[in-house]
Amino acid sequence: MKESPRSNAEQAGPAPEPVLGTRARIVRAASLLMQRQGYDGTGIKQIAQEADATLGSVYHFFPGGKQELATVAIDHGDREFAEALGAALGDADDPARAIADFAVSLADRLAESHWVDGCPVSTTALGSVGRLPDVRSAAARAFGHWREVVSGALAEAGIPAQDAHELAHTVISTLEGAELAAQVSGSREPLEIAAKHLARLVDAYR
Amino acid sequence: MKESPRSNAEQAGPAPEPVLGTRARIVRAASLLMQRQGYDGTGIKQIAQEADATLGSVYHFFPGGKQELATVAIDHGDREFAEALGAALGDADDPARAIADFAVSLADRLAESHWVDGCPVSTTALGSVGRLPDVRSAAARAFGHWREVVSGALAEAGIPAQDAHELAHTVISTLEGAELAAQVSGSREPLEIAAKHLARLVDAYR
DNA sequence: GTCTATAACGAGATAGAC
């Protein structure tokens, strides 16, 4: 069960990335591939190949099969995005500007990936709404976490709790929708405009 | 090629819905199923069954196979949503209120369908961004059409063209994102809050 | 235009040696 994450590369060379265990590599590959191709568009064999693991290892760590893998992949994307969001908004005294900058950084990442690496949750979640309850609820938790990060930052900047709660909803919704529009149209424009409008909206509540 | 759309039900009884030809039934079924399950989650056999057609008929009308079917389905959803949007914003002297009401009506439709009937384009488009260029560009056209409807209504209400263009981007992005969030969380809240914030944002530009 | 049968392939999942 437990693996030493440093079984090789022991003498701490300049290698920046830690050596991932098999389970972690599988999770990372599943998250990345499902982010790009969705649940049905991603095969378990493809995940195993991308993770440099065998099919047997995948089912060893995830006996629940593809569904379990999908929920774990969404949890992974949840944490990843929450950290980025927290880092961007954490100690900002001007949350409106911080949110706008974060939206532009999403456009940067998206353009770098040629518009394929969008939200790590929405693609997987959308196609499985009425069909895979565990996947759907994992996605709902993720959205909730992200709203908490935004709402906390807004409250810390002096915005009343109820306003902060509602603004957090619209900030996350608009970022999601603008990222989707940017992917589909292959353009930074939706996210850049969303940055401007979200800043204006947040500032109206101070 | 051409079919009489009234080959039966000739005496114009009180039947409200027109009799659809085979091709139209296939398009409608494909649009509905891909809206719910995405491109990869929807099988051609399932489409044929839902449309009361045979597999042979599907390939007769759509020799390009699943890809062609998907682009036609997106075009269908495009027109459908553009009409609803146009009806809601067409002759409104208060576009901010009209947009808010429309967002709430989206929440109504979503709740009625138990959160499965979301945007007729985004689910199909998202999973195919880096993989099916024809599908992606059909989705991009749809988003463009919808923005034109919004931007036209805003311009007619006296908002300068550049502001109207940018607002249309955010209106569509936010509606998309809020609908996605509502589906995932099984709640009207994202769309109801988006309605309020979009109205406030639009009013700030008058 | 509609229907059935089937080809060709890949999917998710399992078994069991090592």
Next chain:
DNA sequence: GTCTATCTCGTTATAGAC
């Protein structure tokens, strides 16, 4: 924990009778 072989089923797509 890892690997390979395999089972079973469903998929897209095609062929050809009617």
